[in-house]
Amino acid sequence: MTVERLWLIVPAAGQGRRMGADRPKQYLSIGEKPVLARTLSRLHQAYPQASLRLCLDEDDAWFDPCWVPFGDWQRVAGGVERVDSVLQALDDLAPEAAENDLVLVHDVARPCVHPDDLQHLLETLVDEPVGGLLAVPVADTMKRADEAGRVTVTESRDGLWHALTPQGFRYGVLREALHGALDKGIRVTDEASAIEAQGLAPRLIAGRRDNLKITHPEDLLLATHILAAQAEAMTGAVVDEAE
Numbered sequence: 001m002t003v004e005r006l007w008l009i010v011p012a013a014g015q016g017r018r019m020g021a022d023r024p025k026q027y028l029s030i031g032e033k034p035v036l037a038r039t040l041s042r043l044h045q046a047y048p049q050a051s052l053r054l055c056l057d058e059d060d061a062w063f064d065p066c067w068v069p070f071g072d073w074q075r076v077a078g079g080v081e082r083v084d085s086v087l088q089a090l091d092d093l094a095p096e097a098a099e100n101d102l103v104l105v106h107d108v109a110r111p112c113v114h115p116d117d118l119q120h121l122l123e124t125l126v127d128e129p130v131g132g133l134l135a136v137p138v139a140d141t142m143k144r145a146d147e148a149g150r151v152t153v154t155e156s157r158d159g160l161w162h163a164l165t166p167q168g169f170r171y172g173v174l175r176e177a178l179h180g181a182l183d184k185g186i187r188v189t190d191e192a193s194a195i196e197a198q199g200l201a202p203r204l205i206a207g208r209r210d211n212l213k214i215t216h217p218e219d220l221l222l223a224t225h226i227l228a229a230q231a232e233a234m235t236g237a238v239v240d241e242a243e
């Protein structure tokens, strides 16, 4: 299988409620540069040829187009939930995208995704008919809680993975799967779940553990340290990398 054209969808229309900051988390700065700019920079580094659809809240008061390094990109309106934002972008692509085009979806809140993982993901998905996602095996012992916050059972972690992004699927299959999930009232939190609901088995592609999704306040400091360490490893310099 080949990739005719590579599409990137970056859902960035969330409000960052769990972060509890004075602005959506994608606009918080890490070393003078907002999370959104850092995430797009990483994606562009790995996929300069891609066409981007960036999902933004219609009332977004923070966005600056100078943070988008892609030559071919468009803004699309976000929806109520993440899945609605991604679907808006997929619907927007309908006149241009071919059924077999590969679409990669990446959360704006994951600025630490490593270029090596992005490269490996794309290389794997080119020959993968169903599609797949970056993921990491669960490392901690897993407990199931009752409503009082007490352990009811220790779950086996055998075969359990954390689902990360990017997640990549063929345009036609992904659009149908997400519309199908919504029609059936299944509220999916990632693309793979919708594909699974179609009876297909997305490929798990082992990625790095430092592909953190900034979600809670302490994550911003973690992301800052991860980015600094990655920059040092990539360039040998202890700097706020010039991404």
Ligand code: CTP
Binding pocket: 010, 011, 012, 013, 014, 015, 016, 017, 018, 019, 024, 025, 026, 055, 078, 079, 080, 081, 082, 083, 085, 086, 107, 108, 109, 213, 214, 215
């Ligand atoms: N997102 C989106 N449209 C929405 C909701 C979320 O595009 N209606 C995006 C977010 O911007 C983020 C990604 O989906 O990049 C993952 O969502 P999440 O981590 O939950 O971010 P938020 O929804 O912003 O955070 P919270 O749930 O804490 O409010």
Ligand code: MG
Binding pocket: 014
């Ligand atoms: Mg959310």
